[in-house]
Amino acid sequence: MQQKKLAFIGAGNMSRSIISGLIQSGYSQENILASNPSTPKLDALKKDFGIHTSQSNDEACQFADAIVLAVKPQMMGEMCQALQNNNLSDKLFLSIAAGLPVARLQAMLGGDYPVVRIMPNTPSLLGKGMSGMYADDKVSAADKQYVDDVMGSVGETVWVEQEEGINGVIAAAGSSPAYFFLFLQAMQEEAMNMGFEKDIARKMVQQAMLGAAEMVCHNQNLELSELRAQVTSKGGTTAAACNTLIDEGLSDTVAKAMRAAVARAEEMAKQL
Numbered sequence: 001m002q003q004k005k006l007a008f009i010g011a012g013n014m015s016r017s018i019i020s021g022l023i024q025s026g027y028s029q030e031n032i033l034a035s036n037p038s039t040p041k042l043d044a045l046k047k048d049f050g051i052h053t054s055q056s057n058d059e060a061c062q063f064a065d066a067i068v069l070a071v072k073p074q075m076m077g078e079m080c081q082a083l084q085n086n087n088l089s090d091k092l093f094l095s096i097a098a099g100l101p102v103a104r105l106q107a108m109l110g111g112d113y114p115v116v117r118i119m120p121n122t123p124s125l126l127g128k129g130m131s132g133m134y135a136d137d138k139v140s141a142a143d144k145q146y147v148d149d150v151m152g153s154v155g156e157t158v159w160v161e162q163e164e165g166i167n168g169v170i171a172a173a174g175s176s177p178a179y180f181f182l183f184l185q186a187m188q189e190e191a192m193n194m195g196f197e198k199d200i201a202r203k204m205v206q207q208a209m210l211g212a213a214e215m216v217c218h219n220q221n222l223e224l225s226e227l228r229a230q231v232t233s234k235g236g237t238t239a240a241a242c243n244t245l246i247d248e249g250l251s252d253t254v255a256k257a258m259r260a261a262v263a264r265a266e267e268m269a270k271q272l
């Protein structure tokens with residue numbers, strides 16, 4: 001992987017996960033810096049990964065060839081505007097913020113800089129991330145490859161051709177770990193209603209879902225419906241449960257939830 005000087009502005013959960021993946025992939029700690037207003041997260045990053053840290057975003061700018069914009073979307077305007085005090089020409093920007101289009105980020109930065117939008121997710125913390133990316137034509141093929149390598153260090157990557165596609169990535173991969181946690185929580189609660197202790201209920205649902213997720217990954221030749229069919233005996237318990245989910249409108253509910261995520265991303269693009 002190409003080793004640009006890479007700065008993360010905002011040393012939160014997502015930055016930590018990407019930094020962890022990069023270090024494990026052999027990216028030199030000397031080439032990474034994280035900046036954040038407060039020190040505890042910086043201290044932890046320095047201790048765990050030996051990277052450079054700073055409380056100054058200006059220092060991050062001066063250090064870097066490529067800058068990951070990793071603050072919450074609501075903080076982005078103020079933070080990017082302050083970066084304009086620095087010479088930003090020749091910098092490559094990587095934004096992981098939900099909802100903020102490239103043109104909006106460029107306006108915040110005060111220039112037509114190359115910006116790649118990335119939508120990662122929290123399983124990146126375990127190297128099992130799924131990131132969707134969009135780059136407009138200001139980003140060179142070599143820089144696209146660089147960003148692909150960076151995000152590839154924490155999981156799988158896909159590129160979308162149209163910027164609107166990023167909102168679909170949010171719905172399908174950025175936000176979706178939370179849908180899964182919600183589903184598990186509902187199963188855990190019902191197992192407890194059936195008399196299981198909380199930790200036993202969690203153990204059962206988490207192990208079942210871990211095994212199921214691995215079966216999905218290890219059987220690419222099988223449709224998801226076929227994997228379900230393998231569990232489902234005719235007239236049996238699984239059929240009773242799945243028919244209930246289907247009859248209660250699971251597919252429509254999931255589709256509505258994913259559309260709500262997209263709608264919120266579109267709304268954020270207008271508001272921020």
Ligand SMILES: NC(=O)C1=CN([C@@H]2O[C@H](COP(=O)(O)OP(=O)(O)OC[C@H]3O[C@@H](n4cnc5c(N)ncnc54)[C@H](O)[C@@H]3O)[C@@H](O)[C@H]2O)C=CC1
Pocket residue numbers: 009010011012013014015035036037038041057070071072073075079096097098119120121122174
């Ligand atoms: N958590 C998730 O599942 C995902 C989050 N994202 C995006 O990632 C971005 C970061 O999210 P998290 O890491 O979860 O948030 P976080 O809250 O853990 O981290 C944000 C960090 O930015 C720091 N910060 C605030 N203002 C700053 C400033 N002016 N300069 C430098 N640092 C500043 C905060 O102190 C904090 O440490 C957000 O834009 C979010 O939309 C994207 C995909 C998934």
Ligand SMILES: O=C(O)[C@@H]1CCC=N1
Pocket residue numbers: 098170174175
């Ligand atoms: O909830 C959010 O807005 C961010 C983007 C995807 C996951 N978390």
